[in-house]
Amino acid sequence: MKAVQLNRRDFLKYSGFGASGLLLGCATAKTNMLASTLQGAAPVDTSPETLNLFVSIGSDNKIHLINHRSEMGQGSKTGITQIIADELDVDWQNIEVIQGLGNYDYGSQNTDGSTSIRSFYSKMREMGASAKRMLESAAAQFWQVDLAQVEAKNQVVTNKVTGKQLTYGDLAELAAKQPVPDVKLLTLKNESDFKFIGKPVAAVDLDDIVTGNTVFGIDHEMPGLLTAVIVRCPVIHGKVKSLDDSTARKIPGVVDVIQMPETTLPVVFNPLNGVAVLATNTWAAMKGREALKIEWDLGKNQDYNSKDALAIMAETVKKPTKVIGKKGDVDAGFAKAKTVIEAHYSVPFEVHAPMEPPMSTAMVTGDTCEIWASSQNPQAIMKHTANLLGTTEDKIKVHVTLLGGAFGRKAKADYSLEAAFLSKASGKPVKVVWIREDDIQSGYFHAGSAQYMKAGLDDNGSIISWLQRVSYPSIFSTFSPKDKGIQGFELGMGYGDLPFEMENYQAEASSARAAVRIGWMRSVCNIQQAFALHSFVDELAHSQNISTPKFLKAIYGADRKINPKEEYNFKYFNYNEPLKKHAIEISRYQAVLDKLTQEVNFDEKLPAGQGWGIAIHRSFVSYVGVATKVEVTNGQLKVLDVHCAIDCGTVINPDRVTSQMEGAMIFGLSLALMGKVDIENGAVVQSNFHDYQVLRMSQTPNIHVHLIPNGNYPGGVGEPGVPPLAPSLANAVFAATGERYRTLPLNKYLSV
Structure with a gap:
């Protein structure tokens, strides 16, 4: 397979999702003898036709598939191709992938939010199946038989009665003239018949990347x-x-x-x-x-200093502010509690720092x-x-x-x-x-934040009251001249969507001044909100003298689906997915927890200075658990092992999911151990990798990824691995040393 850039093959102009459906066009200039025979004329010119967004078939039987999303190592170019190719039923070696231009007819091309597969899985399957049905219709027309008498498989259409066959290339031009089938008439494959979906297919442009035959x-x-x-x-x-x-x-x-x-x-x-x-x-x-x-x-903005800004946020969360979610009466709950635990957490400003600026x-x-x-x-x-x-x-x-x-x-x-x-x-x-200094000092930044957590536990160690407050500058500040506060989509990332059973709950939020460009970064507000949430859960477990895995199993409670609007009166955006399709399911949290406890012995007797930490977080409609093992000796922190378990529903390419989780562990460790941007007199202090460090190979632990595939709709993959890493790491450090660090990065306290 060869992946190419569209500007090298300008044979397609785009129609789009808004069109009535999928059409096929011939993508080569070769003569199609079948079309000539049907027309009763001399061989026709089969120059490229303006017919389709995603699929084009040449008379040489080559399949050209358009990738409309950006490829940045996450594997969307390969995954989207797998989905279309499976329903189209083609030979993988005959596929050529073409990078699409910017075009609104594709729907959203914004390749973030871990949406490439989960937002387009069904549509791409329909595109492939629609193309296959049009090929079958073309063959039925040519043989003048009923559609039920023909079958398309492995790039050949067969007459099931006579055994005669035509290739997709033979049928391409005639297929382009077929009416587009109603999506209701399409029959999608059963999972057991998948050829590519769920298989570890190599990245389509891997050879070109390895040999340097690519364009960045x-x-x-x-x-x-x-x-x-x-x-x-x-x-x-x-x-x-x-x-x-x-x-x-x-x-x-x-x-x-x-x-x-x-x-x-x-x-x-x-x-x-x-x-x-x-x-x-x-x-x-x-x-x-x-x-x-x-x-x-x-x-x-020359008066702005991040140290002062974070201190203001920390003071802000000490006092009541705007309520964004509520259940019961938290004050009454605290009055009845046997044990009350309070904690403050903070995450600094951070920057993306991709290897290519x-x-x-x-x-x-x-x-x-x-x-x-x-x-x-x-x-x-x-x-x-x-x-x-x-x-x-x-x-x-x-x-x-x-x-x-x-x-x-x-x-x-x-x-x-x-x-x-x-x-x-x-x-x-x-x-x-942009040189590296431009990227570090003049980019868009992940917001620094402060959080306050308070919980009341009864005699049985159950949570009966929960209060949380958060403060940070909103991403919305980049897009609006007026401060409208932290937005619902930000608070919906591990803040207003808790999965625990509790009688009384209250969540509050307060925005903060933005004096740099605030932008979304990998996993967005889940970074700070997951760190506080799962660090605090570990503190609660320790207060009850129980292991965190056992405490989690208890506070998840009964198997159920959670609607944050009904549970906490919190208007939840669910990463723009309907809850009916992507529910918040306690059984899936429990499955991730069970997988980690199978892979890791959290009760093992470890040498002095070693410890395990755990955190499980749902984001981008996927469930990820991370267990981290560390060793701390003479103030030196070494991360030994990381186990990551992910339930992202249907897995398109297990190799790409595994690599994304490995990358997320490295990205998360970089942030948790060393990620920090300081702003002094309005300007960013850090400038390059010497003072905004990322994880080196010598600091990288053994990483073990465990997939939990199931028949659910695909969830996100690119981002969900990041949020649970930092709390699992901080919890492991506590287990190893007895020291609780509530402010990132950890190199503030330990050598890394």
Whole structure:
């Protein structure tokens, strides 16, 4: 199988989900003899036709499948292909995968929120099945028999009475003329008949990645291309006060120096104010940037310090604030409790830090713009670039390259807008290159936060009262000029959707000032909310002198499905999935817990300084449990083993799910052990991997992944592994040392 970029095969224009259904088109220029025979004419020109979004079949029997999502290592390109190919019933070796352009007809192309499979599983199966039925209809028409007399299988349609056969390639043009079947008439495969779904199929572009035959954001080249490196104001909403670019312009290779527009309010995805150096190569642009002499007006946010901001949040959660969920009377519950436990938790500001920083190339010609970007969200690029340039979205063409990691950073379109702005200003195609310091200091940040937890337990150790408060700047601050508080979707990530049995419950939330761009990061608000929740559960278990696995089994209570609106009067967004389809099920929590207790002996006698920790969390409609084993010796923390169990419903590709969990453990360990962004006088202090560290190989533990497949609808995979890692780690450290650390990262207390 070979994966290619669409711009190398421009044979498809797009119709979309809004069309009446799936059509097939011929994707080669070869003569289709079957079509010629049917038409009673000379061999016809089978040039590519404008017929389909996802499937095209050539007379050479090659299958061309469109991937409309971004590929950043999570495996969506392979998984989507598996789903379509299974229902279409084709030979895997004959498939060619094509990366789709930005196009609204696909539905959402925003490849975040762990949605690629769970949002498109049913639709992609229908697309494959619809294509197969049209091929069968074409064969029935050719043989002039009933549809029931033909069967499509393994890329061949067979007449079940005569035994005659036609390949999909033979039938492609005739199939394109068939009426699109009603989805109600489609018969989808039984799980037992799957050829690709649930199988460990190799990534479609693995060979090209290994051999370097791929295109990432920085790789795109074209005649006359200039490279731009931008120095941005270190404080958001600051601006250039004075500029001396005379020295920079003298550096060989520097072509131009252009000032960026002022930062808007709200910032959304618009460029930040600063100065761009355009050059014939990246090195010259970087040296030109170093030579700029800029005096900044740092603006209204130069008084902001993250240390003070976190202290304010910590004070805020000590007092009552806005109630977002309530059951019973917590004060009455605490009055009856035998034991009352309180704790405060804090998570610092953090940044995505993908290995490939943002990269984008733009070429503006008149009122049109063509962009090549390592983007999770080409449709956002289309929308905001059109606004920036004063044109319409149909004039913006976006090519999606491979992404060298993203974690939510590349769902923002700002770096593509920078390229478009500079291309229009210079009259040249421009590639904007973010160096590592740009990525760390001028990106979008995960919000720092503070939480307060209080629980009352009765004589049996059952929870009879629960109070929690949280404070952090909302992501919504990036998109609105007014503070409207923490949003429901943020609080729905492990805060207002607790799975425990309790008589009385109250959740409160308070927003905080945002003085940097706040954006979603891998698992979003689950990061801070899961850390506090599952660390606190461990504290409650310890207070009752019971192991955390046994305590969890008890507080989950009876097998049931939870509706947070009915349970706590909390309006729950459920990751935009209906609860009927993706219910909150206690049995699935228990299954993950059972799997971990099968794999790990939490009661084993360990040497001094060693300990196990556990946390189980539902996010993006999947259930993940993490058990972590650590050793602490003379203040040195070493993570020895991590076991991760995941129930994500139907598993499309077990290899990709396993690799995503392994990556999530590493990402989560990086945050929990070392992840911290400090903001002083409005500017980010950290600048590169020497002071914003990520996990090294020497720090990486043995990672064991356990899949719990079942017949449920597919859940998310890219993000759900991250949230339970930090609390399981902190709980393990407590088990090993007796020290309870409630503030991340842990290198604040221990060497890592």
